[in-house]
Amino acid sequence: MPxxxxxxxxxxxxxxxxxxxxxxxYGHHGRFSQFFPVEVMGALVPKTIRTYKWPGNPAPRLHxxxxxxxxxxxxxxxxxxxxxAHDVRILKAQKLPVIQSVIGRTEDEYVDIVGRCSDLGxxxxxxxxxxxxxxxxxxxxxxxxxxxxxxVVERCKQRSAIPVFAKLAPDYSSLVPxxxxxxxxxxxxxxxxxGPRAMCIDYRTRKPIIGNKIGAxxxxxxxSLAVYMIWAVYRAVKIPIIGMGGVADFRDVIEFMAAxxxxxxxxxxxxxxxxxxxxxxxxxxxxxxxxxxxxxxxxVGAAHDEPRAIADIPExxxxxxxxxxxxxA
Amino acid sequence: MLQQVNALxxxxxxxxxxxxxxxxxxxxxxxxxxxxxxxxIRIPGLVPFLxxxxxxxxxxxxxxxxxxAYKMLGEGTRLMTTALSEGGFCxxxxxxxxxxxxxxxxxxxxxxxxxxGIAALPTLVDLAATRNIDVRGFLSARTPPNLIGAxxxxxxxxxxxxHVDGDRNVQVVTxxxxxxxSRTSFDAIYVCGSNRLTRAAHRLAQQAGILSExxxxxxxxxxxxxxxxxxxxxxTDREGTEKAWREVCHYGPVFQTWEIINAxx
Numbered sequence: 001m002p003x004x005x006x007x008x009x010x011x012x013x014x015x016x017x018x019x020x021x022x023x024x025x026y027g028h029h030g031r032f033s034q035f036f037p038v039e040v041m042g043a044l045v046p047k048t049i050r051t052y053k054w055p056g057n058p059a060p061r062l063h064x065x066x067x068x069x070x071x072x073x074x075x076x077x078x079x080x081x082x083x084x085a086h087d088v089r090i091l092k093a094q095k096l097p098v099i100q101s102v103i104g105r106t107e108d109e110y111v112d113i114v115g116r117c118s119d120l121g122x123x124x125x126x127x128x129x130x131x132x133x134x135x136x137x138x139x140x141x142x143x144x145x146x147x148x149x150x151x152v153v154e155r156c157k158q159r160s161a162i163p164v165f166a167k168l169a170p171d172y173s174s175l176v177p178x179x180x181x182x183x184x185x186x187x188x189x190x191x192x193x194x195g196p197r198a199m200c201i202d203y204r205t206r207k208p209i210i211g212n213k214i215g216a217x218x219x220x221x222x223x224s225l226a227v228y229m230i231w232a233v234y235r236a237v238k239i240p241i242i243g244m245g246g247v248a249d250f251r252d253v254i255e256f257m258a259a260x261x262x263x264x265x266x267x268x269x270x271x272x273x274x275x276x277x278x279x280x281x282x283x284x285x286x287x288x289x290x291x292x293x294x295x296x297x298x299x300v301g302a303a304h305d306e307p308r309a310i311a312d313i314p315e316x317x318x319x320x321x322x323x324x325x326x327x328x329a
Numbered sequence: 330m331l332q333q334v335n336a337l338x339x340x341x342x343x344x345x346x347x348x349x350x351x352x353x354x355x356x357x358x359x360x361x362x363x364x365x366x367x368x369x370i371r372i373p374g375l376v377p378f379l380x381x382x383x384x385x386x387x388x389x390x391x392x393x394x395x396x397x398a399y400k401m402l403g404e405g406t407r408l409m410t411t412a413l414s415e416g417g418f419c420x421x422x423x424x425x426x427x428x429x430x431x432x433x434x435x436x437x438x439x440x441x442x443x444x445x446g447i448a449a450l451p452t453l454v455d456l457a458a459t460r461n462i463d464v465r466g467f468l469s470a471r472t473p474p475n476l477i478g479a480x481x482x483x484x485x486x487x488x489x490x491x492h493v494d495g496d497r498n499v500q501v502v503t504x505x506x507x508x509x510x511s512r513t514s515f516d517a518i519y520v521c522g523s524n525r526l527t528r529a530a531h532r533l534a535q536q537a538g539i540l541s542e543x544x545x546x547x548x549x550x551x552x553x554x555x556x557x558x559x560x561x562x563x564x565t566d567r568e569g570t571e572k573a574w575r576e577v578c579h580y581g582p583v584f585q586t587w588e589i590i591n592a593x594x
Contacts, residue, residue, distance in 0.1 A: 024557075056560070064548075071558060268550075273333075
């Protein structure tokens with residue numbers, strides 16, 4: 001039997017295998033993980049950037065949880081000039097698709113960073129990190145509000161010459177409406193899930209442990225939550241999904257793909273087991289060979305009994321149940 | 330070059346008091362380690378999830394094995410005593426971080442350690458010995474069994490003051506240090522394990538116009554600069570007018586004392 005075909009295509013971008021990294025978990029400032037060559041994976045997602053310098057959040061920034069990591073780092077960022085002078089040269093030289101993650105505090109800031117990155121002409125796509133409080137809407141994250149998500153994605157799409165992905169944060173009531181909103185706004189793919197909001201309290205002081213009080217949760221602890229959400233969104237949209245949220249090995253990759261992800265990102269596990277991704281790639285290849293799967297795309301959506309739904313489900317039903325009630329062949 | 334290796338556990342047994350000693354056969358890490366650097370050890374399974382960072386206590390003569398002295402403090406370190414058995418393997422990353430700087434022209438240095446902080450210092454003492462630098466040790470702890478490492482100074486023939494105080498009162502050590510510095514000239518002071526001793530070392534070093542360095546601790550995730558989790562506030566200028574968050578794993582764990590003193594708001 002010939003070697004299985006591991007390549008996947010997302011928004012016209014061919015990845016030689018479905019594995020990538022969650023932004024900010026594989027090196028930073030143009031310096032990549034020293035543990036394995038960047039070319040091993042199908043695409044690179046570098047650390048999220050802003051148009052402005054940002055110090056990040058106060059210490060302590062992290063706290064260990066059972067099988068997880070609670071963090072509020074705050075996406076520290078150097079200046080745009082520093083990015084141009086140091087990171088761009090390194091990112092430009094990469095021999096794989098680079099999907100740059102970006103963030104803003106307002107719609108205008110998102111459009112600004114998207115425009116600047118698109119104009120550089122070195123990225124395969126841009127990923128909008130929508131887990132940022134919308135300052136004009138009382139601080140609700142863009143990713144929790146279908147209208148805000150629609151507007152920011154639509155404007156970013158208008159400004160960008162390259163595909164735009166929306167990275168969604170998990171919220172049970174708004175997840176599917178937001179996914180449908182970003183799809184109708186023109187998003188080329190969805191990355192999900194970003195770390196859900198979380199908190200840890202010190203029982204001795206009875207106060208939140210990390211400096212920012214509220215943070216996000218990462219790591220295997222949130223895996224089954226991510227799998228469900230990918231499953232639900234896969235049924236509600238047609239654009240491809242890059243799945244993430246607690247992925248640690250090849251079994252998780254298969255699980256995420258079966259739920260509906262076409263590519264899978266390794267995130268928090270990179271901090272604990274930097275060789276997890278190349279090991280999973282080898283194990284996935286072996287699994288496909290042993291199970292007679294000639295094309296990795298056969299895994300995508302394998303968990304769904306019914307043919308995939310299309311996005312004509314009444315929004316009220318979706319919002320009420322979290323998943324579509326009606327499946328259309 | 331950073332390595333993630335499966336190292337043979339050659340020793341993992343009680344050292345003294347609450348301390349244990351683990352020795353790993355990891356030539357690719359041990360061969361590159363410099364004093365003050367650390368390793369990040371994985372405990373099998375997903376709970377605890379994070380690795381545990383430790384300064385390296387000793388490196389053997391052939392530079393094939395490294396030792397870590399660790400204190401049983403929580404769930405992770407307690408599991409290390411049982412889950413990492415002698416003859417088994419341990420997933421370890423290293424060498425990590427920026428270690429101590431030992432000036433070329435140094436003739437005599439003071440090395441101050443307290444409690445588990447002492448565990449960061451023997452590799453510096455060993456290096457000083459190979460360079461014929463005279464070392465004076467000042468070691469303290471709250472209880473006698475928790476005072477480790479004095480034998481390492483003694484084996485090199487270096488004088489070492491030890492003190493057990495029981496109540497976190499470091500005044501005696503500070504006085505000993507002050508007295509020693511007033512009659513002997515040092516080229517650098519190194520400290521680990523106590524904020525108060527760090528302040529004392531800083532003050533004395535400032536007066537003498539010499540280098541003073543401190544090995545810092547912070548909760549870490551990756552240990553190699555990617556997660557930005559282990560920041561502490563540091564002064565970016567000697568006057569302390571500018572401050573910044575710096576990752577202990579990347580910019581440290583060894584800092585100059587002026588970077589740390591009065592840096593947090």
